[in-house]
Amino acid sequence: MLTLYQFPISHYCEKIRWALDYKQLDYRAINLLPGLHTRQARKLVGSTSLPILLHDGKAIQNSSDILDYLDQQFPDSPLAPEEAGLRGQVLAWEKFADEEIGVPVRMACYHVLLDYPEVVIPLFTDNGPWYGPLMMKIIFPKLRQKMRAMMKINERTVRIAHKRLEKAVDKVWVRLQNREFLVGDHFSRADLATAALLAPLCWPQKYGLNWPRNFPERLETIAAPYREKLAWVDGLYDQYR
Structure with a gap:
């Protein structure tokens, strides 16, 4: 049995949800509460970052390592080509997305959302434990401070994040001129990772989270x-998610 320990809001967790669904694998998602997740995560892998995939007693952490594992254990509907040159390009694009899209998107979005507990608390507690909404309201002031400190979110770092994001989106945009996919002629983990990590800026319905009806104007x-x-992100979600 595959079990995914995750935050529903996390775009890195969405990478794994998408991969599991793309491969048509049965799995159970366990939604943990930010801040309160640390005990469970440390018990599984000794550190606190999510996603974590549990399979046959083995725990795998880090979204890229999980994608490696899924292709190794479940080779149907592969997420990377076998040809070494193309595979190298796919993994390079995924790494670019993880570092130059995923991180700036997270900083830019949380810089806004952490000022709107009425919006972000339902996202944190979506389909989680029954006590989640009440507990999150109690711990949210300290959690907000801790998240800003842990992710180094402040006015200066967010300005840098916006510049990185703009540059990264332009790079993807240029790459996709007259192309359907980032690498080769088939959907791969390069496309999946890039689209999933950009999704918090376009809120696709198939993301796996109940988005709010209205977002803060700043976002x-x-x-x-x-x-x-x-628009490419929406197209991939419509066709491959």
């Missing part, structure tokens, strides 16, 4: 300039 302002260039 809408961040996302708006990217809408045209992120």
Whole structure:
């Protein structure tokens, strides 16, 4: 049995949800509460970051390592080509997405969302334990401070994150001119990772989270300039998610 320990809001966890669904694998998702997840995560792998995949008594952490494992254990619907040159390109694009898209998106979004507990608490507790909403309201002031410190979110770092994000989106945009996929002629983990990590800027319905009806205007302002260039993300979600 495959078990995914995750935060529903996390775009790195979405990488794994998407991969599991793409491979049509049965799995159980266990939604943990931010801040309160640390005990369970340390018990499984000795550190606190999610996602964590549990399979046959083996715990795998880190979204890229989990994708490696899934292709090794469940080779149907592979997420990377066998040909070495193409595989290298796919993994390079995934690493680029993890570092230059996933991190800036997380910083930019949380910089806004952590100021709106009425919006972010339901996202943190979506389909989680019954006591989640009440507990999160109690711990949220300290959790907000801890998250800002842990992710080094402040006005200066967020300005840098926006510049990195803009540059990264442009790089993907240029790459996709006259192309359907980032590498080769088939959907791969390069496309999956890039689309999943950009998804918090376009909120696709198949993401696996109950998005709020309305987002803070500040977040809408961040996302708006990217809408045209992120149409590719919506297309991948419609066809491959």
